[in-house]
Amino acid sequence: MQAMVLRAFGPPENLRWERMPTPQPQPGEVRLRVGAVSVDLFQMEFRSGRALPQAELPRIIGNGPAGEVVELGADVQGVAPGQRVVVANNISCGNCRYCRIGRETLCAGLNNHRGGMIGAHRDGGYAEYVCVPARNCVPLPDAVSFEGACLVPNTIGPVVKACAGRAAIRPAENVLIIGAGGGMGLHAVQAARACGGRVIAAIRSRRSIAAVLECGADATVSTQDGDWTDQVKALTDGWGADVVLDFVASKDTLSAALSALAPAGRLVIMGYFPRGSVLETPTWIFTEERMITGNRSAGRQDVADTVKLIADGRIKAIVGKRFALKDAVIAHRAFEAGEIVGRAVLVA
Numbered sequence: 583m584q585a586m587v588l589r590a591f592g593p594p595e596n597l598r599w600e601r602m603p604t605p606q607p608q609p610g611e612v613r614l615r616v617g618a619v620s621v622d623l624f625q626m627e628f629r630s631g632r633a634l635p636q637a638e639l640p641r642i643i644g645n646g647p648a649g650e651v652v653e654l655g656a657d658v659q660g661v662a663p664g665q666r667v668v669v670a671n672n673i674s675c676g677n678c679r680y681c682r683i684g685r686e687t688l689c690a691g692l693n694n695h696r697g698g699m700i701g702a703h704r705d706g707g708y709a710e711y712v713c714v715p716a717r718n719c720v721p722l723p724d725a726v727s728f729e730g731a732c733l734v735p736n737t738i739g740p741v742v743k744a745c746a747g748r749a750a751i752r753p754a755e756n757v758l759i760i761g762a763g764g765g766m767g768l769h770a771v772q773a774a775r776a777c778g779g780r781v782i783a784a785i786r787s788r789r790s791i792a793a794v795l796e797c798g799a800d801a802t803v804s805t806q807d808g809d810w811t812d813q814v815k816a817l818t819d820g821w822g823a824d825v826v827l828d829f830v831a832s833k834d835t836l837s838a839a840l841s842a843l844a845p846a847g848r849l850v851i852m853g854y855f856p857r858g859s860v861l862e863t864p865t866w867i868f869t870e871e872r873m874i875t876g877n878r879s880a881g882r883q884d885v886a887d888t889v890k891l892i893a894d895g896r897i898k899a900i901v902g903k904r905f906a907l908k909d910a911v912i913a914h915r916a917f918e919a920g921e922i923v924g925r926a927v928l929v930a
């Protein structure tokens with residue numbers, strides 16, 4: 583089969599279109615014919631060597647592919663050849679404390695070779711075929727395309743989990759989304775709306791206004807304005823936002839997020855919090871019971887729930903650009919240049 587192979591960490595050009603052996607499914611695994619795979623920040627971090635020192639090369643990258651099951655390994659139940667599926671990305675153990683309490687994205691095995699992430703610790707979807715654990719396969723209804731589905735494991739699923747799980751948005755709560763114009767942000771606007779929230783989209787560039795409004799934002803503020811957190815207060819009767827999702831996670835946005843947060847509010851950090859930074863937390867974190875948390879990827883049920891939201895038309899997967907799989911280098915360059923609205927996908 584043909585695949586994009588990473589043999590050394592570095593720039594997009596390090597991805598090479600090569601002939602590789604077609605993988606054979608091991609017990610408990612299935613082989614997929616890849617239909618589509620997304621291009622996202624995790625892959626940029628991995629390819630450049632900024633993430634996951636434990637991962638080894640060469641590697642076929644690509645998280646959360648969507649495709650058709652073409653072959654079953656031994657001992658596979660619940661998945662049939664010909665079935666269309668999308669693949670949840672984390673290979674959790676199912677037995678550790680975090681798996682047992684329903685927090686499988688914190689599974690103790692995710693950062694090592696016993697479990698790990700598809701496309702990082704084992705080969706992923708930048709290929710004609712990929713073998714994955716059957717238990718990670720989530721069936722797709724006909725209404726959900728491969729292109730839309732492949733955005734679920736790493737983009738839409740995590741924001742649904744952040745809104746419904748980590749932030750526990752209640753109906754009519756005010757939700758401030760910082761970085762709402764980005765690939766995750768545009769989907770977060772829709773996910774917060776699907777949870778019943780009233781969305782204030784904080785964006786850097788006015789070019790994003792039309793896109794965030796089309797996704798259902800109720801109001802927009804520009805982070806270029808010096809008083810933008812005051813504007814958030816004004817839009818919320820002086821209280822501030824009940825929930826803040828910060829996709830930028832810089833020192834500036836995080837301190838703005840804290841000052842925009844209402845009593846009993848929840849801040850969910852969604853970006854790569856700069857290493858070594860210290861978040862200064864005012865005493866009212868304590869006296870007014872605000873919470874600060876993060877959100878790490880999406881579990882299998884988050885993926886299944888999100889597929890349903892897309893099938894029901896409550897969230898639309900925003901595919902800004904399509905590339906052939908062999909043009910992954912061009913797609914990575916376009917992503918890093920900020921040229922993609924929503925997400926780019928590679929189609930087989």
Ligand SMILES: [Zn+2]
Pocket residue numbers: 674675676677678679680681682686688689690691
């Ligand atoms: Zn576990």
